[in-house]
Amino acid sequence: MSGGHGHVGIEAVAAGDTLVHRLDPRVKIIGLVGLTIVAVTTPVGAWAAFACYGLVLGALSVVARLPGAYVLRRLMIAIPFLLAVALLPFVVPDGVRLALTLAVKATIGVLAMVVLSSTTPFPQLLHGFERLKAPGMLVMIVAFMWRYLYVIGEEVARMRVARQARGYQPRWIWQANALGQTIAALFIRSLERGERVYLAMVSRGYRGGTATALMPPLVLRPVDVAFAAALVGIVIVARTVAV
């Protein structure tokens, strides 16, 4: 996830400056989540409709200049689910159509979220959700979670190296003791760090308020409305005509 792995990270891609990146986050959230909902409720075997949704997402990716390798890499996370769905044809009558439809729906869902998260820097995303009436406390929790995700991820990696350096090569479940202790240590550290973070905030003058209070206000522009209208139009056509 971090840049140190030699491949592009989410925030680096999200920091781009294309038409899609500049769209209002609220419009993108509602549009892409809405697209996913429509795709999911599309009946089995409506290949033309699915192709439409895929084209829309593909077009957005192209305009946003998302790197192909990056998008593929993120789509690959869905593969375990797709493999499991591949078992369906043997289990259920008319399974092949169903399996393919489910695979397509799952992929569309993942791709929609990839587009959303890759064209909207995280603070903007939070701002969008907050303006869409998400509870302030929840937005704050998500903000902290995102901020410390990489920190905890690196701690996990360090602990793994430390275990291996001490000759830990578990094979059987009763050898999982060190794993349990690692988890406990991470948990306790997270709790204590959380306390420290709050104290640090208070000692720097924090008196309540949300993370996005200081950001420039979101304003809907004509291009945002045009995007929303176009998306709605295409999706309605796909859903009703192409079925």
Place this chain on the structure above:
Amino acid sequence: MHIPDGMISGGTAVASGALSLSTISASLVQGARRLKERQIPMIGLVAAFFLIAQTIHIPLGPGVSAHLLGGALVAILLGPWVGCLVIATALLLDAGGLGHGGVTTLGANIALTGIIEGIGSYLLFRVLATVLPRTRRGFLATTAITTWTTALVASAVGSALITYGGSLGAQGVLPVFATVVGLQAVIGIAQATITTLAVGAVMAARPDLMATRDLLPASATAS
């Protein structure tokens, strides 16, 4: 369990979404009343920890996978409301940012992991703890049984959601239940083991942090 988009019907998604939404709202209200603002960074951090722990998973069948660490750990250590918030926010980011599980199935996934494995674990734990001996071993045994049971129930409900309430339909009931619940029963042993080891380690290091500390033996090291 992370059900991907498309595996449950619209009615199921809406119903489970409403259930999860009301539970999260209740947790937030409880949080505002009891926890106060100072706990918000802590919840975010534990959610980050839980999110990373969730990434270790084994696919069990169509749309179902077993996670090495389930909601039981968080609920037993932090209580039902905080546990539910931690799990819900982690699943939110899972769906939106990591592609684990669908956006339309968030309600169902939160219901499975947050409500059944989370709040359910806390309740089951409390009930079992009154029956089992109040020793360190008793505490850990309660943890293990709770973890295994709630994970199994969650897998059963999840199977019901994707068959009766979803795309696999009623004809898929037998094979889905057989594979998913059957596999979960076996993998659940590993999950219960790891959760119990982790809880044991927290008990030894910082028992004062645990929400269930009132159920701990008088001396945390007494067997």
